[in-house]
Amino acid sequence: MASHHHLDVSQSGDVSVVRFVDRRILDASNIEELGDELFALVETDHLKRLLLNFTGVEFLSSAALNKLIILDKKVKSIGGKLVLSDLRQEIKEVFAITRLDQLFNISDSEQQALADF
Amino acid sequence: MSHDWICSKDWKIPSDTGDARRILDEVLIDLGEHGWGEEYTFGIHLAVEEALMNAIKHGNQRDPEKYVTVECRFTAKILQIVIEDEGDGFNPADVPDPTLEENLELPSGRGLMLMKTFMTTVDYNEKGNRVFMEKDLDAPPPDDDDDDDDDEDYL
Numbered sequence A: 001m002a003s004h005h006h007l008d009v010s011q012s013g014d015v016s017v018v019r020f021v022d023r024r025i026l027d028a029s030n031i032e033e034l035g036d037e038l039f040a041l042v043e044t045d046h047l048k049r050l051l052l053n054f055t056g057v058e059f060l061s062s063a064a065l066n067k068l069i070i071l072d073k074k075v076k077s078i079g080g081k082l083v084l085s086d087l088r089q090e091i092k093e094v095f096a097i098t099r100l101d102q103l104f105n106i107s108d109s110e111q112q113a114l115a116d117f
Numbered sequence B: 001m002s003h004d005w006i007c008s009k010d011w012k013i014p015s016d017t018g019d020a021r022r023i024l025d026e027v028l029i030d031l032g033e034h035g036w037g038e039e040y041t042f043g044i045h046l047a048v049e050e051a052l053m054n055a056i057k058h059g060n061q062r063d064p065e066k067y068v069t070v071e072c073r074f075t076a077k078i079l080q081i082v083i084e085d086e087g088d089g090f091n092p093a094d095v096p097d098p099t100l101e102e103n104l105e106l107p108s109g110r111g112l113m114l115m116k117t118f119m120t121t122v123d124y125n126e127k128g129n130r131v132f133m134e135k136d137l138d139a140p141p142p143d144d145d146d147d148d149d150d151d152e153d154y155l
Helices: A030-045 A062-077 A089-097 A110-116 B017-034 B036-059 B110-118 B150-153
Strands: A007-013 A016-021 A050-055 A081-087 A103-109 B008-016 B069-072 B078-084 B122-123 B130-136
Touching: A007 A030, A016 A030, A016 A110, A030 A062, A050 A062, A050 A110, A062 A081, A062 B110, A081 A110, A089 B110, A103 A110, B008 B017, B017 B036, B036 B069, B036 B078, B036 B110, B036 B130, B110 B122, B110 B130, B110 B150
Parallel strands: A016 A050, A050 A081, A081 A103
Antiparallel strands: A007 A016, B008 B069, B069 B078, B078 B130, B122 B130
8 A cells, every 4th residue: 555645545335535635735846746646546556446535625726637637547547437526616616617527527525426436 | 007006025936836835825815914805815826826836847947046036916906916937938829728628638738727717817928938917806707798787796
């Protein structure tokens, strides 16, 4: 299991629930580390069913969006599934503006997301 | 057009994201202390963050010998931010539209788009190494081009 500094990972059945430790997923000095940790979930830990719960995340930048896009590709390449949940309204708007709400599976709550897997 | 600025600050920082973060936090605190609500500062935060990171990462290529200058001034209704790097510049028109179907999965181009979305004006100089951004709270929303009656709702 890869070590995580920016993520909190738990299991709910066969779904890995990932929460973010940082409230602002943007700082460029952290974003590379965050990306590496996210990618390690797939490449090192071989997790295929990922739920990213954004509870407590107040902000994210395009650099974070780019990491999520790459993560989504990695998950899809191994036949897995990635769902995002609990995005605050402003962050939902960022996904809508960039049309990434069409690329990602986005659920209102963790409970709904787990039901959708 | 002249304005009576209630706050005006300039910085010159090395190409360091920690320094950029410090400036960003200071701008947001200044805005908050002068009545700019969270309904505006989320987008301003995003736009300024993107512009600063573009200057440091793409403009100056994180070169510690190169600097980024930042000018920030605002009234109760208008914010202006100017960010300049020492890089070669770029042509904003060359940045692909990230919302096109064929570009949706490309991990690039969204920073500039978010800046344009959340600010009233985003203008680059001819070289493309200096961006002027303005947020005008009296400006109509981008999609409402001719209905003046909507202005009050936007405020």
